[in-house]
Amino acid sequence: MSKFLKVVLTTALLATAGFASAQSTAYPGVGRPATVKEVAAWDIDVRPxxxxxxxxxxxVxxxxxxxxxxxxxxHGVFGESNEVFSPLVGGTTKDDIKTGNVANLKRSDFPGRTxxxxxxxxxTLWDYINRAMPWTAPKSLKPDEVYAVTAYMLSLADVxxxxxxxxxxxxxxxQKRMPNRHGMTTKHAMWPGKEFNGTPKPDTANVACMKDCIPETHVASMLPDYARNAHGNLADQNRFVGQQHGANTTMPENKSAAAGVTATPAFAKPAAKVADPALALLAKHNCTACHAQNTKVVGPSFSDIAKKHAGKADYLTSKIKAGGVGVWGPIPMPVQNAPDGDIKIMANWLAAGAAK
Structure with a gap:
């Protein structure tokens, strides 16, 4: 055997051995066990x-x-804002903290549930804030910051x-002071608890009887002749992609093919317009979580900003960097930590009219 073939064979055997050792023992040939580091990166949940x-x-x-x-x-300065999401704070009392049950939850006339x-x-508060907040940059808070934000929220509720x-x-x-700490129940048999004595009876234990079944129903749809062409000939409205082709609705159903009528051929798809780099940056830096092109979401639309501050690229750059409140309403905009170059591109796009 030549020296070259020996080298190739040895390399192949080593690679095979390494591949085999990486396989899962529970499911041969599928994946590999996760490393300790990989598990730790995902294992961030906090239990009760x-x-x-x-x-x-x-x-605080x-x-x-x-x-x-x-x-x-x-969420508003005091967690009570109802402009974007439901309020976080409100509806609890000092008596609720004593009893562990929120009395207002039993009132049908109470205006909302915070x-x-x-x-x-x-x-649950700590875990959710840690995983998902802030909305524009989830998982960006350090543990000490999550403790601080949770503490502030608890102070707003007098906990x-x-x-x-x-x-x-x-x-x-x-935990012993949470207003609704006794409000959660496990009496739904979704997991075993002390009240089940180890013998839960979930509603998933039912068995299909398979007797006296009703006949299988055939569901169909059709357009009556008087409505077939109500919105123009669908054959002339073919999409450029996909399997759905418009029927010739100028003819009664099932008669188009017999009459030899064919659908109008689709025109060639126009060349795709090259998107402005600013659009990708707006998505990358989560600006679109609070702003839309033509409608108000949390903050004003991009088109409204462009109209109000046309040609003011430097001003917009400084506003994006520093954040602020009061220009468009009471909801503050957070500081934007994007690179200066990205912020300048977004500001120039807005100043030039925010064309999509």
Missing amino acids: DFKGLPAGSGS AQGQDLWEAKCAHC TMMKVATVS VPENYVLSDKNIAEV
């Missing part, structure tokens, strides 16, 4: 018994500063005092 909670702390005062910079533009009225565990410092050491004590 606080397993998974990282060490750290944050004060720190949380207020973070809230005003990163949260208030959607997060603090419904949530039973403080771990903790204004000088409180929330940490992994005292969060279990805070």
Whole structure:
């Protein structure tokens, strides 16, 4: 055997051995076991018994500063805003903190349900803020910042005092003051609990009887002749892609083919317009979470901004960088941490008319 063939054979055997060792033992030939690092990167959930909670702390005062910079533009300065999302705070009382049940949840005339009225565990607040907030940059908060924001939210609901410092050491004590801590039930048989004595009876235990079944129903649709051409000949309205082709609605159903009528051929698809680089940057930096092209979402539309500040690229650059409140209403815009070059491209696009 030549030296070259020996080298190739040895390399192939080593590669095969390495591939085999990477395979899952439970499912041969499919994937491989996740590494400790990979599991740790995904394993960020915090349970109601606080397993998974990282060490750290944050004060109410720190949380207020973070809230005003990163949260208030959607939730209001005091968590009570109903402009973008449902209010987070309100509807709970000091009596609820004592009893662990929110009385207003039983009132049919109460105007709304806030997060603090419904949530039973403080771990749920911490976990959700950690995973999903702020809306424009989820998972960007450090553990200490999550503690601080959670502390501020709890202080707004009088669960903790204004000088409180929330940490992994005292969060279990805070749980004992959650207004709706007794409001969650496990009596739905979705998982075993103490009330089931280990013998849950979920509603998924039913068995299909397969007797006295009704005949299979055939569902169909049709257009009556008087309505077939109500919106013009569908054959002339063919899409450029896909399998759906318009029928010739100038003729009664099932008579088009017999009459030898063929659909009008589709015109060639026009060349795609090259998108402005600013559009990709607006999506990349989550600007589209609060702004749309022609309609108000959380903030004003891009077209309205362009009309109001036409030609003011430098002004728009500074506003995007610094954020602010009051120009378009009470909801503040957070500071934008995008690179200066990206911000300049977006500002120039707005100043030039925000053409799509």
